Amino acid sequence: MTFHEMNPTIKFLTVTLLMFGLAFMYNPWTPLAVFIGTLILQILFSNVNWKRWGLFMIPFLFTALGTLWTTLVFGKEAGGEVMFTLFGKDLTVENVMLASTLSLRVLAFTALSLLFTLTTDPKRFVYSLMQQGKLSPKIAYSVFVGFRFFPILKRELMQLYETHALRGVPLESRLDYIRHVPSLIIPLLAGSIRQAERIAFSMEARGFTGEPRATYEVVAITRYDFLLASILIVLFGVSVWIGI
Amino acid sequence: MLKSWKLKEIVLLAILSVVFAVVYLAFVHVGNLWAGLIGPIAYEWIFGIWFIVSIIAAYIIRRPGAAFLSEVLAATIEMMIGNAIGPRIILVGIIQGLGAEAAFAVTGYKRYDLWVLMLAGFGAAATSFAYTYVMGGLVALSPTYVATMFALRATSGMLIAGLGGKILSDLLLRTGALEGYSLARKGRVHG
Numbered sequence: 001m002t003f004h005e006m007n008p009t010i011k012f013l014t015v016t017l018l019m020f021g022l023a024f025m026y027n028p029w030t031p032l033a034v035f036i037g038t039l040i041l042q043i044l045f046s047n048v049n050w051k052r053w054g055l056f057m058i059p060f061l062f063t064a065l066g067t068l069w070t071t072l073v074f075g076k077e078a079g080g081e082v083m084f085t086l087f088g089k090d091l092t093v094e095n096v097m098l099a100s101t102l103s104l105r106v107l108a109f110t111a112l113s114l115l116f117t118l119t120t121d122p123k124r125f126v127y128s129l130m131q132q133g134k135l136s137p138k139i140a141y142s143v144f145v146g147f148r149f150f151p152i153l154k155r156e157l158m159q160l161y162e163t164h165a166l167r168g169v170p171l172e173s174r175l176d177y178i179r180h181v182p183s184l185i186i187p188l189l190a191g192s193i194r195q196a197e198r199i200a201f202s203m204e205a206r207g208f209t210g211e212p213r214a215t216y217e218v219v220a221i222t223r224y225d226f227l228l229a230s231i232l233i234v235l236f237g238v239s240v241w242i243g244i
Numbered sequence: 245m246l247k248s249w250k251l252k253e254i255v256l257l258a259i260l261s262v263v264f265a266v267v268y269l270a271f272v273h274v275g276n277l278w279a280g281l282i283g284p285i286a287y288e289w290i291f292g293i294w295f296i297v298s299i300i301a302a303y304i305i306r307r308p309g310a311a312f313l314s315e316v317l318a319a320t321i322e323m324m325i326g327n328a329i330g331p332r333i334i335l336v337g338i339i340q341g342l343g344a345e346a347a348f349a350v351t352g353y354k355r356y357d358l359w360v361l362m363l364a365g366f367g368a369a370a371t372s373f374a375y376t377y378v379m380g381g382l383v384a385l386s387p388t389y390v391a392t393m394f395a396l397r398a399t400s401g402m403l404i405a406g407l408g409g410k411i412l413s414d415l416l417l418r419t420g421a422l423e424g425y426s427l428a429r430k431g432r433v434h435g
Binding site for chain 2: 101
């Protein structure tokens with residue numbers, strides 16, 4: 001029983017529900033408990049690359065810090081005893097509690113997000129959305145096309161750089177490459193649009209009509225899905241209780 | 245809703261979503277770096293970037309749902325290629341897409357002038373701001389600061405997404421790649 005095997009649609013709904021619930025909690029202990037609890041669940045029921053987890057987490061530590069001091073400095077006037085003064089602003093216990101709530105909320109959101117992102121195979125997610133979420137196959141398969149499109153996009157970009165180089169545009173450093181991105185956007189998009197048309201024609205030529213179709217991969221719902229979803233909801237319940 | 249769509253229009257929608265998902269993700273990183281320094285307001289003035297695919301898709305394809313679907317797809321693809329905002333980004337995409345779509349719905353999907361595109365940018369800014377207000381807990385901030393944030397986001401939505409989206413699409417039209425899509429056809433009728 002791991003989060004990797006969990007039905008992606010159910011996982012998506014549960015994680016989103018928890019995040020939405022967190023948005024209404026205004027004490028620092030609930031998001032902190034959710035953050036720690038999610039971390040523990042991630043350790044217990046998943047097998048992720050923790051280095052990747054850390055890399056994803058780092059930018060959000062910055063966001064959390066930014067949120068912390070913004071809320072302190074630009075926060076609403078709140079009554080109560082003044083704890084300390086920052087940039088000429090008197091801060092009460094209330095202010096500090098609010099700021100740490102919002103800051104910890106960023107971290108709890110990120111931990112929950114990573115619980116989903118790092119354990120979900122995109123292809124299974126789309127299959128599951130089509131099979132359980134009644135997503136139109138037209139859209140589902142267009143997403144697959146889009147996903148397959150990345151290598152094409154990369155190749156087109158490289159080709160555009162080469163044509164630039166042939167015309168004598170200096171492309172020596174990495175900075176040169178970045179500097180020329182704006183002048184490549186239009187040709188890149190135009191090329192992609194032409195490709196899209198060709199892909200659509202070949203899909204139709206192979207008999208794709210957009211009707212529901214039989215799939216090789218069936219993403220089922222098992223009782224473990226409900227068990228894992230319940231564990232997450234219990235975690236939220238306990239966190240709310242801690243906050244009271 | 246999708247019955248009347250041609251397959252090539254849906255595939256175009258998906259491809260646009262992919263291209264802009266990459267752009268969106270790049271700007272999330274730009275925004276994140278900023279946000280550490282100047283707080284969440286860092287995102288506001290570039291927020292229009294994250295609405296642009298709605299405007300471009302609706303302007304080119306001109307069908308009900310184009311603005312909404314493109315934004316949701318871009319968000320989904322963004323999540324798949326590694327946005328740590330994770331599943332929440334899809335929710336954000338749905339909310340922003342609805343805001344942009346509303347502008348086209350109000351005009352009966354008949355007008356695609358600059359002001360409608362800018363209205364769509366404003367619509368996306370408005371709905372996404374409501375979301376930020378709840379999820380980001382903006383109720384904790386002083387009303388002046390919140391108003392500044394909204395003014396920045398709305399301006400950004402109108403200029404970067406509305407005006408920028410139109411300029412980008414018109415440049416694309418000139419390359420001839422859009423022959424066979426509504427934008428090119430409508431252009432010929434009137435001009």
